[in-house]
Amino acid sequence: MRVSEAVATRKSIRGFLPTPVERETIERVLTRAARAPSGGNLQPWHIDVVAGARLDELRAIMARRVMEAPRGEETEYDIYPKDLPSPYRDYRFQVGEDLYGALGIPREDKMGRMVWFARNFQFFGAPLAIFCSVDRRMGPPQWSDLGMYLQTVMLLLREEGLDSCAQECWAIYPRTIGAFLGLPAERMLFCGMSIGVRDPDEPANRFETRRAPLADFARFHGI
Numbered sequence: 182m183r184v185s186e187a188v189a190t191r192k193s194i195r196g197f198l199p200t201p202v203e204r205e206t207i208e209r210v211l212t213r214a215a216r217a218p219s220g221g222n223l224q225p226w227h228i229d230v231v232a233g234a235r236l237d238e239l240r241a242i243m244a245r246r247v248m249e250a251p252r253g254e255e256t257e258y259d260i261y262p263k264d265l266p267s268p269y270r271d272y273r274f275q276v277g278e279d280l281y282g283a284l285g286i287p288r289e290d291k292m293g294r295m296v297w298f299a300r301n302f303q304f305f306g307a308p309l310a311i312f313c314s315v316d317r318r319m320g321p322p323q324w325s326d327l328g329m330y331l332q333t334v335m336l337l338l339r340e341e342g343l344d345s346c347a348q349e350c351w352a353i354y355p356r357t358i359g360a361f362l363g364l365p366a367e368r369m370l371f372c373g374m375s376i377g378v379r380d381p382d383e384p385a386n387r388f389e390t391r392r393a394p395l396a397d398f399a400r401f402h403g404i
Contacts, residue, residue, distance in 0.1 A: 187339040192390070194344040194375070195300070196383025197307040202232065202376055206341055207309060214333040218326065225315050225323040226330045229362045232309040239310075239361055243302040246357050251295070253353030257369050260349050268393070276390050283388040301350045307375035312351065312358060314368045327371055334374070344379040348372055 207230055215224065231239060265273065278288070286293045304310050311334075313327055335345045351358055351373035358370050379386050 182340045184336065187336040191335050191339050191345075192386075193346045194377075194379045194383075195305045195346060195385035196380040197305055197344070197375065197377035198380050199306070199308055200378040202309040202343065204232075206343070207311075207376070210334055210337045210341060211311075213337055214330055217330040217333040219329075220322050220326060223319075223323055223326065225319050226327050227314045227316075227368060229312045229314070229364075230309065231312070231362075236304070236308070236310060240303050242357065242361065243354070246354060247299050247302055250354075254356050256353055257355050258352065260352055268397075272391075272393070279391065280385065280388055284384055298350075301348055302354075304373075304375040305346060306380070307346075307377040309376045310373055311376065312362060312373045313371045314362075314364055315371055317367055317369050324371070331372070331374065338376060342378070343376060346375045348374060 211228060211230075215226075219225070261273070262269075281288070281294055281297075284297060286297060313331060315323065315327055331347060335347065338345050349372045352370060355370045358364075358373070359368075362370075364370065
């Protein structure tokens with residue numbers, strides 16, 4: 182698979198088949214992804230892989246936890262800026278409307294949207310998940326390294342014929358996930374990721390996000 186093809190076909194998959202992901206496959210992907218750029222070669226990413234009975238256990242925990250604390254726990258970082266300006270606020274609003282429109286859940290159906298969002302915490306039926314955490318002493322440059330590592334993971338998954346959904350929503354349950362994974366106190370949960378084979382019959386998987394044209398975000402100097 183060409184890199185351009187992997188980039189074009191990578192998308193957030195929100196419905197997976199039960200087809201298992203072999204340990205050798207995820208080990209290969211995670212190892213190769215470690216060639217991602219890393220300032221000073223700090224390699225700040227820490228990855229926990231969860232599958233099988235342990236994943237079933239976490240699903241059961243989260244089914245209870247979402248009912249107990251539907252708004253989550255106290256987050257340890259801001260997933261979005263508190264006062265999100267335009268055009269970023271507009272992009273976020275539009276993607277939500279487009280997704281729920283594809284699912285046939287109107288804006289006034291608040292409960293329906295909440296129920297569907299809760300599927301995040303069941304990994305959308307994926308057979309394998311990873312969680313990424315980072316040392317609390319790391320700063321924004323190292324957090325950008327996490328993004329480059331995770332993007333490399335997602336592109337390599339496409340090469341393997343697999344799909345993924347990166348999920349920062351897990352950051353709203355840091356205590357629950359930290360306890361489940363046994364994260365040391367000096368480490369902060371960044372995100373989770375659902376991994377598997379996409380379900381072609383899931384309506385959410387036919388949804389495509391809109392992207393701004395090049396002229397909206399790029400300027401050229403001397404070329």
